[in-house]
Amino acid sequence: MVSMKDIATKCNVSVATVSKALNDRNDVGEETREYIKKTAKEMGYSPNSLARALRTNRSYNIGVLFVDEGRSGLTHDYFANVLDSFKAVVEDHGYDLTFINCSKKREPRLSYLEHSRYRGYDGVVIACIDFSDPEVIELANSDIPLVTIDYMFNNHSGVVSNNYAGMTELVKYIVSKGHRKIAYVCGEDTAVTRNRLAAFYKVLEENNIEIPDDYVMHGAYRSINRTEKFTDALLDRPDRPTCILYSDDYSAMGGLNSVRRHGLSVPEDISIAGYDGITLAAKLQPSLTTIKQDTQAIGEHAAIKLLNLIEHPRTEALEQIVVDGTLVPGKSVAEIK
Amino acid sequence: MVSMKDIATKCNVSVATVSKALNDRNDVGEETREYIKKTAKEMGYSPNSLARALRTNRSYNIGVLFVDEGRSGLTHDYFANVLDSFKAVVEDHGYDLTFINCSKKREPRLSYLEHSRYRGYDGVVIACIDFSDPEVIELANSDIPLVTIDYMFNNHSGVVSNNYAGMTELVKYIVSKGHRKIAYVCGEDTAVTRNRLAAFYKVLEENNIEIPDDYVMHGAYRSINRTEKFTDALLDRPDRPTCILYSDDYSAMGGLNSVRRHGLSVPEDISIAGYDGITLAAKLQPSLTTIKQDTQAIGEHAAIKLLNLIEHPRTEALEQIVVDGTLVPGKSVAEIK
DNA sequence: TAAAAATGCGAAAACGATTAAGGAAGGTTT
DNA sequence: AAACCTTCCTTAATCGTTTTCGCATTTTTA
Numbered sequence: 001m002v003s004m005k006d007i008a009t010k011c012n013v014s015v016a017t018v019s020k021a022l023n024d025r026n027d028v029g030e031e032t033r034e035y036i037k038k039t040a041k042e043m044g045y046s047p048n049s050l051a052r053a054l055r056t057n058r059s060y061n062i063g064v065l066f067v068d069e070g071r072s073g074l075t076h077d078y079f080a081n082v083l084d085s086f087k088a089v090v091e092d093h094g095y096d097l098t099f100i101n102c103s104k105k106r107e108p109r110l111s112y113l114e115h116s117r118y119r120g121y122d123g124v125v126i127a128c129i130d131f132s133d134p135e136v137i138e139l140a141n142s143d144i145p146l147v148t149i150d151y152m153f154n155n156h157s158g159v160v161s162n163n164y165a166g167m168t169e170l171v172k173y174i175v176s177k178g179h180r181k182i183a184y185v186c187g188e189d190t191a192v193t194r195n196r197l198a199a200f201y202k203v204l205e206e207n208n209i210e211i212p213d214d215y216v217m218h219g220a221y222r223s224i225n226r227t228e229k230f231t232d233a234l235l236d237r238p239d240r241p242t243c244i245l246y247s248d249d250y251s252a253m254g255g256l257n258s259v260r261r262h263g264l265s266v267p268e269d270i271s272i273a274g275y276d277g278i279t280l281a282a283k284l285q286p287s288l289t290t291i292k293q294d295t296q297a298i299g300e301h302a303a304i305k306l307l308n309l310i311e312h313p314r315t316e317a318l319e320q321i322v323v324d325g326t327l328v329p330g331k332s333v334a335e336i337k
Numbered sequence: 338m339v340s341m342k343d344i345a346t347k348c349n350v351s352v353a354t355v356s357k358a359l360n361d362r363n364d365v366g367e368e369t370r371e372y373i374k375k376t377a378k379e380m381g382y383s384p385n386s387l388a389r390a391l392r393t394n395r396s397y398n399i400g401v402l403f404v405d406e407g408r409s410g411l412t413h414d415y416f417a418n419v420l421d422s423f424k425a426v427v428e429d430h431g432y433d434l435t436f437i438n439c440s441k442k443r444e445p446r447l448s449y450l451e452h453s454r455y456r457g458y459d460g461v462v463i464a465c466i467d468f469s470d471p472e473v474i475e476l477a478n479s480d481i482p483l484v485t486i487d488y489m490f491n492n493h494s495g496v497v498s499n500n501y502a503g504m505t506e507l508v509k510y511i512v513s514k515g516h517r518k519i520a521y522v523c524g525e526d527t528a529v530t531r532n533r534l535a536a537f538y539k540v541l542e543e544n545n546i547e548i549p550d551d552y553v554m555h556g557a558y559r560s561i562n563r564t565e566k567f568t569d570a571l572l573d574r575p576d577r578p579t580c581i582l583y584s585d586d587y588s589a590m591g592g593l594n595s596v597r598r599h600g601l602s603v604p605e606d607i608s609i610a611g612y613d614g615i616t617l618a619a620k621l622q623p624s625l626t627t628i629k630q631d632t633q634a635i636g637e638h639a640a641i642k643l644l645n646l647i648e649h650p651r652t653e654a655l656e657q658i659v660v661d662g663t664l665v666p667g668k669s670v671a672e673i674k
Numbered sequence: 675t676a677a678a679a680a681t682g683c684g685a686a687a688a689c690g691a692t693t694a695a696g697g698a699a700g701g702t703t704t
Numbered sequence: 705a706a707a708c709c710t711t712c713c714t715t716a717a718t719c720g721t722t723t724t725c726g727c728a729t730t731t732t733t734a
Binding site: 013014015016017020026027028029032051053054055056057 | 681682683684685686688689690691
């Protein structure tokens with residue numbers, strides 16, 4: 001490994017001068033600067049982020065905390081897309097992305113905060129996790145710049161998709177198609193779920209639609225199997241709904257399967273709708289009516305916000321950034337005469 | 338930030354002693370060690386990986402290079418699962434995972450190798466990328482421990498899924514169902530594709546099955562749209578195949594759509610099969626016959642191999658680790674009378 | 675022309691850890 | 705009692721940078 005010292009020796013200057021030349025500082029002669037840069041290139045110099053970070057207290061490294069049922073959250077389509085977009089932006093700005101170690105086996109185990117200090121992250125992005133986890137809260141209460149996705153801590157910035165508006169649009173659309181017996185198999189009780197549920201009831205109320213309480217079932221996100229069971233229950237009722245909403249597109253597939261197992265078809269007999277708008281949704285038969293989340297925008301906003309918090313901590317306001325989704329009307333919701 | 342220096346001051350010992358106590362070295366008195374550890378905990382000490390790495394030349398950080406069409410590869414179901422498994426293992430061993438910056442915009446742009454040196458990665462895992470990229474080759478020719486996934490450099494270890502065996506099993510199964518007019522919409526020309534194709538032809542040959550050359554079409558991986566077009570072409574032929582294989586499960590969905598658009602149904606009129614065995618495959622209607630890749634095993638093997646290369650560079654053999662997939666017989670391939 | 679200002683560079687400390695070498699105190703062996 | 709180990713701790717160097725301060729030298733200003 002060739003270091004600044006090697007370059008300094010070769011160029012007959014001091015290490016300080018090399019550093020200044022390579023960093024384009026102004027107290028070094030034009031000629032010397034060029035010579036040093038040229039020599040550095042020739043010698044195949046590459047900087048050492050560790051030393052630099054140690055000295056400057058800036059690692060240009062961002063920690064990402066995505067945990068999904070003990071796994072990384074990588075396998076979660078929606079979050080993988082958000083992360084992908086986030087990553088692109090921060091990398092363009094010279095930052096790298098490191099996963100915050102969430103191994104439970106490691107000895108000694110570091111908490112999320114300890115791990116973040118250990119690696120010297122300049123900032124942290126959190127998504128797709130149990131936000132009531134004490135370790136997450138500890139991290140949120142630290143002085144490390146932080147943005148959350150799809151959740152808001154009261155003293156931090158976050159990016160949330162507009163679940164209320166999205167659900168409103170979706171339910172309005174469904175109502176406009178003539179449905180009045182609408183069921184909703186929603187996800188676990190989270191902020192996201194609560195917003196959607198509020199919108200769901202609101203639109204029904206506005207349209208003077210009353211549904212049995214147990215038309216709303218608390219399922220789980222991304223669980224095809226559980227959703228299938230819930231749908232079975234709904235379909236076995238005497239007052240069967242004409243349309244069923246699901247927490248996400250995956251879950252909707254569970255519904256689709258259940259409907260078919262009952263010898264019924266979508267959308268002729270039962271209409272269904274998902275949420276998220278994953279690539280696949282449009283490719284299903286019938287194509288799924290859903291709300292497409294703008295994962296690209298969510299990732300970008302989160303990245304830009306975090307970078308600003310890191311680089312301009314004084315002037316950057318804490319805010320909640322709301323990203324709208326868009327209705328993608330597929331073929332899975334039929335018009336009721 | 339409390340450092341060893343602070344602990345040393347508080348405990349009235351030298352920094353060296355603190356370091357040795359916390360690292361459980363044996364030239365520290367039992368009593369002192371305990372006292373130091375206790376104090377460290379009380380003071381909320383957390384180590385600094387940057388300083389440690391700078392001094393020891395070991396970052397306990399692993400670089401991951403996943404690039405998919407200019408994106409991170411995160412959105413690629415198969416690789417996301419492999420990475421997830423890889424991550425779990427290395428994290429259990431105290432290593433962290435950082436993405437190798439692949440931004441094209443960043444100024445100055447570091448090559449993959451330069452970036453790896455910059456961050457001081459102890460090792461690197463590469464998958465899902467154009468392996469003929471000069472930068473990838475530069476990285477492979479460096480002295481950084483390396484494992485590849487689904488590709489082999491001749492002087493490095495790698496983990497590959499057993500595409501030859503998988504495809505053999507799949508085609509044999511299909512032949513056993515009575516199919517003789519079998520088409521294959523395969524992916525781009527990569528090592529993976531070539532192995533599968535070889536197996537495909539081999540099994541046909543063994544069964545004295547001859548197919549028109551243009552039953553084999555070179556499509557792309559994970560492109561539902563392109564696959565749909567290719568399938569259209571196959572179905573419009575007078576000598577229409579009875580079964581079509583696809584490069585992956587996503588692509589198979591494109592096929593499914595095309596078949597249905599032709600007013601035909603799967604598997605009654607046309608049988609189809611995918612590859613990879615993504616979660617969704619089993620949930621499609623009809624459930625997709627496919628080869629399930631053992632992403633868990635692939636990730637684990639890659640991780641263990643890399644850790645061994647890092648920690649025991651002398652004794653660790655270079656090898657190709659082959660991971661078998663398993664046939665998942667769905668309902669998408671019918672028996673032909 | 676003398677004083678003031680600007681320019682270009684180096685010395686050295688610092689960031690937070692690890693580790694080789696050495697030394698004092700006490701115990702054990704001859 | 706001399707010689708020799710152990711045990712436990714310290715000193716100091718080191719990793720590769722950045723950055724403050726100061727010192728020449730040159731240029732500008734009065």
